[in-house]
Every structure is written in structure tokens, then in C-alpha cells.
Amino acid sequence: MPQDTPSAPSDLLASAEELLETVPETDPDRVKLSRRHLLKIGGVAATAGAVPAAGLLLAERDKAEAAPARPKPTVGPAPVPVTLKINGKTETLPLEPRVTLLDTLRNRLDLTGAKKVCDRGQCGACTVLVDGKPRMSCMTLAISVQNRDIQTIEGLAKGDELHPVQAAFIEHDALMCGFCTPGFIMSIKSLLDRNPNPTLDQVKSACQGNVCRCGTYPKVFEAALAAAQQMPKAAAVKPAVAKPAPAKPSAAKPVKRA
Ligand code: FES
Numbered sequence: 001m002p003q004d005t006p007s008a009p010s011d012l013l014a015s016a017e018e019l020l021e022t023v024p025e026t027d028p029d030r031v032k033l034s035r036r037h038l039l040k041i042g043g044v045a046a047t048a049g050a051v052p053a054a055g056l057l058l059a060e061r062d063k064a065e066a067a068p069a070r071p072k073p074t075v076g077p078a079p080v081p082v083t084l085k086i087n088g089k090t091e092t093l094p095l096e097p098r099v100t101l102l103d104t105l106r107n108r109l110d111l112t113g114a115k116k117v118c119d120r121g122q123c124g125a126c127t128v129l130v131d132g133k134p135r136m137s138c139m140t141l142a143i144s145v146q147n148r149d150i151q152t153i154e155g156l157a158k159g160d161e162l163h164p165v166q167a168a169f170i171e172h173d174a175l176m177c178g179f180c181t182p183g184f185i186m187s188i189k190s191l192l193d194r195n196p197n198p199t200l201d202q203v204k205s206a207c208q209g210n211v212c213r214c215g216t217y218p219k220v221f222e223a224a225l226a227a228a229q230q231m232p233k234a235a236a237v238k239p240a241v242a243k244p245a246p247a248k249p250s251a252a253k254p255v256k257r258a
């Protein structure tokens, strides 16, 4: 009957370790024994290439264990300078690394448009855009979005001129208490920037992280579709156009012979 033998280097390593367990740690010959056992296993396995590989694994492990552990760089808990780019304006302020983007916006920068409702990533009232994508600011550490492009509801209007999504919300009466409104508007703005002609299903899908406790969903979706008609189409991100395939070299023309 053929013996059950380890074949892969990892199996060999495991076997060597099992054998090593039988030798007391205080035994000065422990390292030598490990080599002897490994050779023994190698003899049994008789698999060309496997033994050197397992030996290398053991050597690597020993080297890693012997190397002094590198201290990991730590930041905080005291405040550190954090640079945020919000609505096109760059600000550097001292912040403890544990502070969320939402608290930074509301408590340090006086930008109270993003709402703190659940403070645990379940309602979307705190939605802002980071590099154009919706993000729950209550679940985002301010320090993690340094130098990224952050947009809040305060950055949408141009002077007295509301953004088309904001205007559509007013026109279609898409809010009651208004707590969810800034989050919905940011999610819809992000959608329309990417997809200027969304279907109703696409609007619903874009808003799936936003909860309205007053139940104004039908009006919100209506406003989103109406805003799509008003968005400056030129500003919309154009879908990537597939590059034309390189022309195939034409077949060699037959040479006319005289
Ligand atoms: S407050 Fe951030 S998801 Fe509810």
C-alpha cells in the first residue's frame, strides 16, 4: 500500500512543524532537528523540487521571525493638519484623525447642508460627493478624503441661480420636512452628471441609499426626471467613444508583369 505522503511544499512545511512540536523549545538542537526532519520528510516524499521549496519557506519564516518588527507609523490621536478641498476651496485645519467628514463640515466649517440623522450610514441624509460619487459623510473620516474633490449641497447653486436639481425639487414639491432633501439632491446630481437621460428605474437605483421618512419618493423621482430635461447637456460627461479598430493592412496587390 502506498504511504500517505505530503506532496506540496506547504504540506511539507506543515509536517516539519508538526515534528518540531515534539521537540522541547529549550532543546539547543531544535534547529538542527528541524533540518533533519525536513530531510526525512523529503526522503519519503521524494518529490523533485518540493523539498528545496519547503526549505526555502522555512528559511523565509525563520528570517521573518528573526527580523525586528518595524514600528507602524501612527497618526493622532492628537489633532493633525488635514487638507480638504470642498466646493473648490482648499482648507487646512487641525483635526483628530477619528473625526468624520460630516462632523467636520457641520461643526468646523459651518456647512450644515448635509444632515446628521442616523449617523450610522443608514439614511443617506449626509450624502456629499467625493470625486463626483455619492458618499455618506457620517461614515467617512475627514482625514481619508484629503485633497479629494468634495462637493456639498452648498456648492451647487451659482450665486442666486439654483442648480437644475434644486430648482426641480421646489417646482415639483419634492420635500416635506426636508431632512432627506440635500442627500437626495446630491445623489441625483451625481447620477445626472454621469447619465443625463436616466430612466425611472435608474433614478430609483441612484437613490437607493437615501431614505425619506415623510414618503415623498414619487415627487423626488418626478423632480429628478424633470431636472434631467433642464441639465446643460454640454456639461454632461460624454460616454467614452470606442476607438476605431486599426485598419488591417490591405492584401498585397499582384505585381503586373510585362
Ligand atoms: S446620517 Fe449619514 S447615513 Fe444617516
Ligand code: FES
Pocket: 174, 175, 176, 177, 178, 179, 180, 181, 211, 212, 213, 214, 215, 216
Ligand atoms: S421630506 Fe421628510 S424625510 Fe424626506
